[in-house]
Amino acid sequence: MTTxxxxxxxxxxxxxxxxxxxxxxxxxxxxxxxxxKRKVFPQGKIDDYNLNRICRILGFDQDVILNADKDKANxxxxxxxxxxLMLQYRTTNYYAEYGTSPAEGRLLSAIFGxxxxxxxxxxxxxxxxxxxxxxxxxxxxxxxxxxxxxxRFMHSEQDxxxxxxxxxxxxxxxxxxxxxxxxxxxxxHLDLTKEEINEYNxxxxxLDAEDLAKAGGYLYHHKVLELLPIFKKEGFEKYExxxxxxxxxxxxxxxxxFADNFDLAQQYINIFPRAKENIREFCMQxxxxxxxxxxxxxxxxxxxxxxxxxEEFRIGPHQPLKFIYVPKTExxxxxxxxxxxxLSCLAAPPxxxxxxxxxxxSPQVMSFMPRMMDRVSAGIKKxxxx
Amino acid sequence: MIEKAFSLVAGEKLxxxxxxxxxxxxxxxxxxxxxxxxxxxYINNGITKIxxxxxxAEFFKVPFITFFxxx
Numbered sequence: 001m002t003t004x005x006x007x008x009x010x011x012x013x014x015x016x017x018x019x020x021x022x023x024x025x026x027x028x029x030x031x032x033x034x035x036x037k038r039k040v041f042p043q044g045k046i047d048d049y050n051l052n053r054i055c056r057i058l059g060f061d062q063d064v065i066l067n068a069d070k071d072k073a074n075x076x077x078x079x080x081x082x083x084x085l086m087l088q089y090r091t092t093n094y095y096a097e098y099g100t101s102p103a104e105g106r107l108l109s110a111i112f113g114x115x116x117x118x119x120x121x122x123x124x125x126x127x128x129x130x131x132x133x134x135x136x137x138x139x140x141x142x143x144x145x146x147x148x149x150x151x152r153f154m155h156s157e158q159d160x161x162x163x164x165x166x167x168x169x170x171x172x173x174x175x176x177x178x179x180x181x182x183x184x185x186x187x188x189h190l191d192l193t194k195e196e197i198n199e200y201n202x203x204x205x206x207l208d209a210e211d212l213a214k215a216g217g218y219l220y221h222h223k224v225l226e227l228l229p230i231f232k233k234e235g236f237e238k239y240e241x242x243x244x245x246x247x248x249x250x251x252x253x254x255x256x257x258f259a260d261n262f263d264l265a266q267q268y269i270n271i272f273p274r275a276k277e278n279i280r281e282f283c284m285q286x287x288x289x290x291x292x293x294x295x296x297x298x299x300x301x302x303x304x305x306x307x308x309x310x311e312e313f314r315i316g317p318h319q320p321l322k323f324i325y326v327p328k329t330e331x332x333x334x335x336x337x338x339x340x341x342x343l344s345c346l347a348a349p350p351x352x353x354x355x356x357x358x359x360x361x362s363p364q365v366m367s368f369m370p371r372m373m374d375r376v377s378a379g380i381k382k383x384x385x386x
Numbered sequence: 387m388i389e390k391a392f393s394l395v396a397g398e399k400l401x402x403x404x405x406x407x408x409x410x411x412x413x414x415x416x417x418x419x420x421x422x423x424x425x426x427x428y429i430n431n432g433i434t435k436i437x438x439x440x441x442x443a444e445f446f447k448v449p450f451i452t453f454f455x456x457x
Contacts, residue, residue, distance in 0.1 A: 139454050140388055140436070277419055284444055290437065323437040344444065349407040349417060352447060357417055 002068045004041060010068035011040050011054060017077065018058075019086055020205055025057055056220055059202025061194075076202055082172035086250070089163050093254070096161040120289060125155050125326065129291045132326045148297040152321060155292070157328070158254075158285035160336055166255035167264060173250075174267050180207055181239045187224045188231070197221045208246035213371035219243060230374050240358065241365045245271060253279045253346075256339035262355075265346050269355045276355050280347035286340045287333070288325035295319075388439075393432030396439050396453040401429045403446045418445065 002010075015022045028038045041050050046066070055062055064072045077083045130150065137144035163169070183200040186192060192200060201220050203209070209219050217223065219242075224231075231242055249272040252258050258265060269276050284290070300317040309315075333340075348354035360366060388396070404425075408414040411429075415422040433439050433453075443450040 136436070139451055140392055142389065143436075276417075280418075280441070280445060284441055287444075288440075323435065325437055325440045344447075348445065348447060349414075351407045354417075 002066060004044060004046070006068050007046075007065060008039055008041070010070070010073070011058075011065070014058060014073045017073075017087070018083055018206060019090070020057070055198075056201045057205050059198040059200075059205070061198065076199075080172060080176060081168065082176055085165055085169040085172060088165070089161075089169055089250075089252075092163045093161050093251075096159060096254075120155065120157055120332075122153070122155070125289055125291065126150060126153050128289075128326050129153070129155075129293060129324070132324065136324075145295040145297055148295040150293050151296050152292065152294050152319075155289050155326075156285065157289045158282055160256045160286065160339060161251075161254040163252075163255045164257060166252050166257050167261055170252050170258070170261075170264050170268055173252075174264070174271070176203055176207060177245065177271055179203060180209060180243075184219070184224065184239060184243060187221065188228060192221065206247065210244050210246050211375075212240075212242055212244045212365070213368055213375060226380055227375070230371075230378060230380070233374070234364075234371070236361055236365060238361045241361045248272075249275045249278060251275075251278070253343065254282060256336070256343075259339065259342035259346055262346070266355055270358045273357045276347055276357060279343060283340050283344040283347055284325060286328075286336055286343075288327050290323065291326050292321045292323050294321060388432075388434050388436060390432060392454055393434045395432075395456055397429045397432040399453045399455075400425075400433065400442060403442070403448065404429075407446065 012022055023035075023037050026038050026040055027035050028042075030036045040054055041047060051062060051065060054060075054065055058065075058073075059076065060073065063069065130144075133144040180200065180203040183192065183196060183203070186196070187200070204218055204220050211217060211219055211223070211227065219227075234241075236242060252268065253265070253275060298319040300319055302317050303315055306314045306316065330337075345353055346355050350356045364370075404411055404414045408417070411425050412422060414420070415425050428438075433442075439453050440450055443453060
């Protein structure tokens, strides 16, 4: 018989494999009012409520959990390439950001307490900042202060994440969303099979698919059935008018090949409209180094808000930070220039061929108060990730 | 911070670029995205931050310096 500890470890491993954050579903406040992870079965033995809950979250039959069945737990891993690709992408992403493997990164962070980066050296960037300010001074007078020094200097920059399978990753993610959409509308008209219910619930978990009007919470199968009379009364046609995918943008646009497939990029933006803005900002930081600074002889100012702020929280007289982008050198850009040119085309205005943000079906979709009141009146409320 | 005269020129350039690429300021505000009040403030009172202008120049695919050119 499988022990409770084995089941606990099994569940944690499965959730990690599917990139499902354990703490979102199983956490509680401790005596210090801090949110900490808790066991799936807090009583130390299997109980029906938590067993049904974990089965719903993972889209498993009970025997998979009770037997800690690794083979059956791979059902979604085998069906959807997304999960295998996402595991690879997570590692690549970490390495690209920290320049080390995750294990090495943890060791370096423990020793040095900060990100260890060799590519962009402070003194070199500071010198280029001065040159940029001097150059722009001819267009914007007094930008450069010849008798002052740069203070509070900081800089940030980005690099591409080298993941060649990004197109497959995005395609497979879109596949998840399309399947969730298909099953969501199928619930409206037909009974789902047990396998389809499991699949739908699992996809709801992975996508963080919630009621757009918020009151309904996670749109698991039983919740959709509960909300169905309201959905039918609302009468919208689009999936996006009912379902909000709260799973964050996993930033595939940080990969150079993302921009190769415009149609796929458009499908991605249809799911994560805010990604277009993120792409734009990312392109700026690929091409440039974002520098913050003050001049030693800058005027001290007092924010207007200080007058209304309690004394202990006032900022007081200070020299406001200024920001400017300093172009990267050709050596720093390397092959990135070709890729960033393509990527920035995606972020351009639609009139210049950029991605088009999806339009809301009707103003009533965003009338949250009436929609929430309908749910409250019907006695529907958000349960524990329910 | 950019001096007032230059920031106003930059704001006027933004107004022109929005007109060339969008049917309305609301459409630009939705797409960029930017709060519509901020768009209005930039156009009427000028853009004082250099990195903001650099970002807009990149977005509209125009040289940064054109934000400070007067007709």
